Amino acid sequence: MGDAAVHLSGPHFLQIGPPESTELYELVINIQEAGNLYSVIPPSEIGAPITFQYSVMGSSYISDDFNGLQDTVANAMAVVEVKSQAAFLASYFKGFPHLTFKLYCGDKILGSASIDLQELSKFSNSKPFVKKSKIFIKTLDGKDVTEAESLNPYLKVEVSLLPKNVNLYEDNVKKMLEAPRLDAGDAPFPSRNTFTQEFQMDPLSPPPPNRVMAHLDEPEHDILSDDLLLPHEDGFMFHNDSISKQELSENDSKVRDLHGRREDVIGSPHHATVNSGKPNQLNAQTKSNFRADILPRQYIREAAQKTCEELEDWKEQQQEIFKYELKMKTEKHLKKLSEEWIKQKKDLETTLKEKIDNCQNLYRKLEEAISDLVVKSERLSLKEDELHRAKEELDRKYTTKFQELRKASQLHQFDMEQKIHAVVVEKNSLTSKLEERDREIAHLKETIAKNSSDLSKDQVAALIEDMVISLFKNYHLNYNP
Secondary structure, eight states, rough: GGGGGGGEEETTTTEOOOOTTTEEEEEEEEEEEEEEEEGGGGGTTTTEEEEEEEEEETEEEEOOOOOOOSSBBBOEEEEEEEEHHHHHHHHHHHHEEEEEEEEETEEEEEEEEEEOOGGGGGTTTBBOEEEEEEEEEEESSSSOSSSSSGGGGGGEEEEEEEEEEEEHHHHHHHHHSSSSOTTTOOOOOOOOHHHHHHHOOSSSSSSOOOOOTTTEEEEGSOOOOOGGGEEETTEEEEEESOHHHHHHHHHHHHHHHHHHHHHHHHHOOOOOOOTTTTTHHHHHHOOOOOGEEESSSSHHHHHHHHHHHHHHHHHHHHHHHHHHHHHHHHHHHHHHHHHHHHHEEHHHHHHHHHHHHHHHHHHHHHHHHHHHHHHHHHHHHHHHHHHHHHHHHHHHHHHHHHHHHHHHHHHHHHHHHHHHHHHHHHHHHHHHHHHHHHHHHHHHHHHHHHHHTTTHHHHHHHHHHHHHHHHHHHHHHHHHH
């Protein structure tokens, strides 16, 4: 059975199974407590609103926003009214044996927890289902949030499925509206049968043996046949303990015939007049085995009076028994409630003590974390100061070095420019001197060429050699002072 089998039936109910199902059930899901959620909430999301979402019978439910640091959840109860039958509900929960709660922080899912509802697969009307369970929230990959169980996030959930008959309620309301108004003195007096049905009890002692008046409270037993009475040492008694309607109908005519004789023997009621001459005529016609006519009327009156007194005594005895049993049951119930209250008080005290211990442990851990943060903050401040001083020192050294290098570069540039200028000047002077020597060599060549005819080769060579030597000397003198 899937979600398709669940649909709305009118504005108030869900329908599971065929439309002929008229039994009404109430499914209540209550998230009573959520704890240790700080261990699953990211530090950046602490303080953000937290919600729980779950789906049951094709409908989704979501709780109101609450703070993750609190242990209580406000308005986290969902009531679903279902029209179905116990067999269909058992089949539904057999197919869906788990109810999953998802923890959301905004639009982000942080974890989930599941409660086992396998017991509802055997649900019946005679035994309503109520289950309280503490379930732990796990991460999306199905792992525990922490290794310590006491620090794991958890939910305390109560799930109940109770039968609720709408038709019976509507019929009772209709009867109340149609009932006539009661005036003073019209209140009906409850009969002993009604009293016995409302308060079931086991009598400690049986009623007295004389039971002539045993059935007088029932309307169909107001008039009894004389054949049903037998003489007894204490009066009259019935020959059997129960009288069926068939026996009453068979003896109805005999009862009407003998009613006049019984009134004449025991005493006529205030609303009837009896002819004293009728009993003999009635006795001859009925041929009854009624033997009361052979007993004295005084004996019958005494037996009836004794029977009434015994019944009154038995009634008082039963009332005392009822009062005693009611007192014992009340004391037992009060004792049970007191024990339950003491047990719940101890459980609450134990839970409170555990929560106080957890809070103290968390407080100590928080103090340790804060002290560690303070120490780390101081260390970071010292490191920041050292880095700031080192940066300032590096900036100062960089500025000084840059200025020194810039000054040295300028001086070197100035020296190089001076040297280049000197070299250029020297080059220009040498160039002019070379040009002058070239002119001298050309002049000497012309002179030699003119006088070559008069001079011999040896003289010419000696003259050239002398001229070259003189030129080299002049060169050395000019360039090597």
